[in-house]
Amino acid sequence: MISTNKIKQIKLLHQKKYRQQNKQFVVEGYKIVSDVVNSEYNIDEIYVTSAFKETIDFDTILISAKEMQRISGLKTPNNILAVVNIPEPKQKFDSSNKLILCLDSIQDPGNFGTIIRTANWFGINTIVCSPDTVELYNQKVLQSTMGAFVETQIFYTNLEEFLSNYKGNIYGTFLEGENIYKQNLRQEACIIMGNEGKGINEKISKYVTHKLYIPSAGKVKAESLNVSTATAVILSEFRR
Template identity: 50%
Template sequence: MLSKNNIKLIKSLEHKKFRIQHQLFVVEGLKSVHEFLKSDFQVEKIFTLTNNFTNNFEDKIEIINEDELKKISFLKAPNQVLAIFKIPSIKKIDSNNLVVALDTINDPGNLGTIIRLCDWFGLEQIICSKDTVDCYNPKVVQSTMGSLTRVQLFYTDLKEFISSYDGHVYGTFMEGNNIYESELSKKGVIVMGNEANGISPEIEKLITQKIAIPAFGKQHDTESLNVATATAIILSEFKRR
C-alpha cells in the first residue's frame, strides 16, 4: 500500500522548490527507469506494477496497483513504473570540448529535445542560464528518454561563464554568416537563445562568431526556426565535418 507520505512526496517533486529541498526527482516509464538504474544515478525508491528489476534494487522496490500508479504519475498514460532518484552533486565544467549554452530556454519539451540531441552528437555538457527550465522537471526528464543519464547540465550565471571562457562563442543571428560556409571549430560554446526573444542583448555582446542557418523558402520576414530544430541543424553541421 502506497503511504500518504510517499504520495505527498512524489506530488511535491513536480515543483523545483521541493526537488531542491529533498534533492530528489522523478523518472517514469520502463525504458527511462532502466536507463537511469544502469547509470551513475542513485535510486531512492521504485514504485512498480510488477517486479521486473534485478535483485540489486530489491530493497528499493514497492509493488503498487494501477490505481495507485495513476494517483502518483505525472503522465496522461502511466507506464508501469515510477521511480525516485537522487539529484547528483554537481561536477566540474570541462571547457575543452564543444558545449551548448542555453540562454533562458523555457519550454520543457525543447530542453528535453536539446538534451537528446547533445547525447546523440556526443556533447556531454550543457551550460544553462539560471532561469532556464530545470532539467529535473518531470516533463524534461520524460522527454529526454534517458539521455539525461549521459549529458550533464550546469545552471550558472551565463554572462559570467562566457566572459571567462577562452575560445570561440557561437550564436545564431539573422545577419550571421551562412553556417554551411563558415569555419566551425572543434572546441567552443554554441549559445542557443530563448524561444520568443532569442539571445539576450548582454549575451549577444559576448558572441565572437555570429552564424545563420539560411532559409531556402520564400517569405521569411518574421519567421524563424524553432530552437530545438535549429540546435539539431547546428550540431549536425559542427559534428559532420
C-alpha cells in the same frame, strides 16, 4: 504497498518547490528508469505495478495500478516509476578541448529535453545553462531527453561570467549572421542557443565571436526555426 503519506510525498515531487526542498525527482517508464539505474544517480525507491514484466537491477516495491495512477505525473501512467535523489551540483566543469552547448534562458521543458537528447545524439556531454533556464528535474524535461540526461553534465551558472573566461570560438545564430553552410566550424567551441521568443540576450551576444545563420528558402511565414530544431541543424552541421 505504499502508505498514504508516501503517496502524498511523491505527488509533491511534481512541483519544483518540493523537488528542491526534498532534493528528489521522479522518472517514469522502463527505458528512462533503467538508464538512471545504470548511471551515477542515486535511486531512493522504484515502484512497479504487476504489469511490469521486464527486469531491473534494483529492489522494487509492488503497488496497484490505482496507486501508480496517484503518484504518476503522466496522463497515461507507466508501470514503473523511480524516485531519484538530486545530486549536489558540481562546482567545476571542464569546458576545454570539446564542443559544448550554452543555453540562454530556454523556457519550454519540451525544448530543453529535446535539446539534451539531440546534443547526446551528436556526442555533446556538457551543457551550460543560464540560471533562468527551465529546471532540469522538471519531469517533462527528463522524459523528453529519452534518458540522455544521465550522460550529460548540465550546469547552471552566470553565462556572462562563464563566457568572459571562455577561450575558444563562441558561436550563436543571428538574422545578420553568416551562412552556416559556408563556414569552417571549429570542433573546440561553444555554441549559444537563445530564448524561444527573444533569442540570445544582448548581454550574452557581445561574447559571440562568430555569428551564424541557417538560411531559409526566402521570405517565408515561419520567421524562425523552433530552438530545438535550430539546435539540431547546427549540431548536425558541426558534426557532419
